[in-house]
Amino acid sequence: MPRAVRFDKYGGVDVLHVVEVDRPAPGPDQVLVRVKAAGINPGEASIREGAFAERWPATFPSGQGSDLAGVVEEVGSAVKNVAVGDEIIGFTNNRASQAELVVVDADHIVPRPAHVSWEQAGALFVAGTTAYAAVRAVSLKTGDTVVVSGAAGGVGSIAVQLARIAGAKVLGLAGTENHAWLRDHGVIPVAYGDGVAERIRAAAGKKVDAFIDTFGGGYVELALQLGVAPDRIDTIIDFAAAAKYGVKTDANSAAAHAQVLAELAGLIDAGRLEIPIAKAYPLDEVREAYRDLARRHTRGKIVLVP
Structure with a gap:
């Protein structure tokens, strides 16, 4: 059986x-x-x-x-x-x-x-379509600067790559043990913790246009502190903050289609996504x-x- x-x-x-x-x-x-x-x-x-x-x-x-x-x-x-x-x-x-x-x-x-x-x-499926929906939700265009929290996690590691494919400058919040992997994928690593806002501003070199939160724990508030407009912030986890500040919560259900799955698989097959x-x-x-x-x-x- x-x-x-x-x-x-x-x-x-x-x-x-x-x-x-x-x-x-x-x-x-x-x-x-x-x-x-x-x-x-x-x-x-x-x-x-x-x-x-x-x-x-x-x-x-x-x-x-x-x-x-x-x-x-x-x-x-x-x-x-x-x-x-x-x-x-x-x-x-x-x-x-x-x-x-x-x-x-x-x-x-x-x-x-x-x-x-x-x-x-x-x-x-779940992580890939969630990342796909989150990147689409913040309307990235070439030259934008986006921050991704939990950038080396299951969703974050895909979101940073999709954001790069969209033409954005990507800052990834992650522990130092993941900074080399982020650099290898064209992402600027930023350590989380005390002083993170200052480190983001220094790494961005200009204003931050969008923020994707895959981790929770105050990152929606951080995005607002950085001057990101609510309609260009997407959190997949902090629903209380989303309700309070009116930011987006697009995740798996917003892209849960076989067509998206096929698109993501094609990117992996072509060596453009890991x-x-x-x-x-x-x-x-x-x-x-x-x-x-x-x-x-x-x-x-x-x-x-x-």
Whole structure:
């Protein structure tokens, strides 16, 4: 029997289990995918902890995960242009990707390009579309200066690269251990902590035009202090500050489409975008993977490999 991540109640990582489940069967417009890699994301941890129980309640036993990449094992009767054996990148909205076999809507998958690794493919959807939406939200144009907080994290590491592709001068807030990686990707690293506003002003050399906050903890206020207009600030995490100051909160849901996924995969395939993989864990080590994620000091993405 195939195995999948499950939890039966809200709580910490200890409520997570890997259990045997019935083999899922695709409907007419779906495909069954044997998963090669599945990314993990902070939002999943928040849902499992019950932080969004009123907004997005879990139905127990609950699965987990949206991101996935794998090989098509079965196709539904109405599915066209997808065949058994196809290598795909995709997503599910059913909290189910952290498993060996997953049913996916056929319009939620795209082909895996040759130069996109399984780990990068499996980690792409949530972080990639979130970064895509955030960069689009702040309306970057050539010559703009943008600051990205959490610039080496799962979303931030993609956002800084997309902002560079858009033609912006990018300042990335990150710990010193990630400064070399940022420089290698054309980003000006800035250490976070006391005095960060002065360091940003010095590195910018002029006004800051836009700010993308992937970390929270006061960065919306910092952006306003730097003179950035509210409609050019996007936070993916600090919803209280967004409500207070009227800044944007565009994230995954604003770009959760297969077309965006295909565009991002094409950039990786062409060597224009990198998805840093911090670590790949076996499915059985899902608890440790989420403990690692909670430390918030990884560069790039953590993935599960069933």
